[in-house]
Amino acid sequence: MARRASARVEFENDQGEIVQYLRHANGGGLVSPEANVPESARIDQAAYVEAGARIGERTRIGVGSWLEHGAVVGNDVTIGGNVRVGVRAQVEDGARIGSGARIGERATIGQRAVVRSDTRVAPGAVIGRQTTARQRARGGVAA
Incomplete structure (x- = not known):
């Protein structure tokens, strides 16, 4: 018999506070209430x-993947595995x-834009509509 995952999960954060997440019904990832x-x-799972x-x-x-505080993601977006979307x-x-991409704090990824795997988008950078951001060099930053 399959066992259903717990609906509510609690963790202690780096400041010693208890934070709660709910398992999302579609995929089982953890979502703040x-x-x-x-x-x-x-x-x-594990997002x-x-x-x-x-x-x-x-x-x-x-x-x-991890969407940080205040991140806003639109409709019909696909975010691959192990991506970090920064604060706001x-x-x-x-x-x-x-x-594997990293989207910096307050960066904007435009409508229908593509950010390739392992690309680093600098904090505050803007990737325009329907453009492709590529990693320029090992450890490079797309802007």
Whole structure:
């Protein structure tokens, strides 16, 4: 008999505070009760969505990805595995973020833009609509 995952999970953060997450019904990822995530979104296992984050309809967040406080992700976005979306970063409708990418604090990824795997987007950078951000060199920063 399969055992259902716990609906509420608690952790102690680095400041010694107890933080709570709820398992998302579509994928089982962990979502802060203070985040806004629709049922149509898929939050894969071991993905985290922090307080104040907002995710649009039909968006997919891959395994092991982390959306930090206040991140905003639009509709129909695909975020690969092990991606980090920084504090107050914005990912607009239809964008694609490859696995292992890092989106800096307050960066903006435009509508239908593509960020390739392992790319680092600098804090505050803007990747325009329908463009592709590539890693320039090992450890490079896309802007």
